[in-house]
Amino acid sequence: MKDFSGKLAVITGGGTGMGRELARQLIAEGCDVAICDVIEDNMLETRRICEAEAPQGRVISAFHCDVADEDNVLAWRDFVKQTHQRGYVNLLFNNAGIGGGGSFINDTRENWDRTFNICWYGVYYTSRAFLPLLLAADEAHLINTSSVNGFWASLGPKSSHTAYSAAKFAVKGFSEALINDFRNHAPHVKVSVVMPGHIGTDIGINSQYILGRKRAADMTDEDLGIAREQMGMFGLPVDKMSLEDIRQAIAMQGVAFRENAPTTAAEAAKMMIDGVREERWRILLGDDAKRLDQAVRKDPENAYEESFMAEAWGRDSALGD
Numbered sequence: 001m002k003d004f005s006g007k008l009a010v011i012t013g014g015g016t017g018m019g020r021e022l023a024r025q026l027i028a029e030g031c032d033v034a035i036c037d038v039i040e041d042n043m044l045e046t047r048r049i050c051e052a053e054a055p056q057g058r059v060i061s062a063f064h065c066d067v068a069d070e071d072n073v074l075a076w077r078d079f080v081k082q083t084h085q086r087g088y089v090n091l092l093f094n095n096a097g098i099g100g101g102g103s104f105i106n107d108t109r110e111n112w113d114r115t116f117n118i119c120w121y122g123v124y125y126t127s128r129a130f131l132p133l134l135l136a137a138d139e140a141h142l143i144n145t146s147s148v149n150g151f152w153a154s155l156g157p158k159s160s161h162t163a164y165s166a167a168k169f170a171v172k173g174f175s176e177a178l179i180n181d182f183r184n185h186a187p188h189v190k191v192s193v194v195m196p197g198h199i200g201t202d203i204g205i206n207s208q209y210i211l212g213r214k215r216a217a218d219m220t221d222e223d224l225g226i227a228r229e230q231m232g233m234f235g236l237p238v239d240k241m242s243l244e245d246i247r248q249a250i251a252m253q254g255v256a257f258r259e260n261a262p263t264t265a266a267e268a269a270k271m272m273i274d275g276v277r278e279e280r281w282r283i284l285l286g287d288d289a290k291r292l293d294q295a296v297r298k299d300p301e302n303a304y305e306e307s308f309m310a311e312a313w314g315r316d317s318a319l320g321d
């Protein structure tokens, strides 16, 4: 698909980050856009921004939907059909995701399952629900966001990253298997898997909220003590930090994740749209993602060792210093 003008794009998780930037850039290219999100205020803000920026006649719709709930997804699909009055969809971006469920041993099952269900079942349910509409289009493209954690199941040797990695590997496997499935049975539909490196978004802040974790300001001394212990296990120098220092550090984590990223959400969205235009099935976002991809291919056996981090990233952890 070279030209997005007049097309209809559906985006999960359009409330902030890459989903919002995809919506803005696609609508600027003359596309109609349907977004969903589980955080209503952010989603409505994206709709407001897009309406203000949209060229004449373009339509942006928004629907509150939890992509981990199949009934919700089917209701959204029906809303999209009704609102946009088209019997087809050209672009489906399975973008919604959260981080969580790090340790299979120490994290609660509830957090583990919530993370896995959003990151995997969200992609699966949405793909299933919208498949007939993709098949009905003259040309269509399914874009599934995995992660570098779809080919490397770690954030570094001192941390655990199980639910997210398991889901993102599933998204990558599903997307790659669809290449020949579409080629054989629906050649007018293409598929891409997106593997972002570190992108400057609010995923840290949103994930905490969606998992129902307390905001730093609401944490008790006991909560902060546990957090200090966990930060220590990550290798952070917490010995000399007071509980108030820990509170500040937690409050700053989500912001620091966004502010210290080498690639912005807008740059990442542009790379995704360019990848779709060029019909690349494999879209790595950012030089960090490309470096890591090369490093894992070069030395897979050592990918989970301490020495690998220093060589692949030139630092001790994937997202830290």
Ligand SMILES: NC(=O)c1ccc[n+]([C@@H]2O[C@H](COP(=O)([O-])OP(=O)(O)OC[C@H]3O[C@@H](n4cnc5c(N)ncnc54)[C@H](O)[C@@H]3O)[C@@H](O)[C@H]2O)c1
Binding pocket: 012, 013, 014, 015, 016, 017, 018, 019, 036, 037, 038, 039, 042, 065, 066, 067, 068, 094, 095, 096, 097, 098, 099, 118, 122, 145, 146, 147, 148, 195, 196, 197, 198, 199, 200, 201, 202, 203, 204, 206, 207, 210, 265
């Ligand atoms: N930011 C990064 O560094 C990074 C790296 C690798 C992969 N990713 C992936 O990129 C995608 C986009 O994330 P982002 O970084 O833009 O984060 P983000 O938090 O800004 O955007 C994700 C959006 O998905 C929404 N969402 C979460 N759970 C949902 C649910 N159950 N139903 C509907 N919407 C839901 C969130 O509210 C949010 O608006 C995610 O799949 C994420 O895993 C991000």
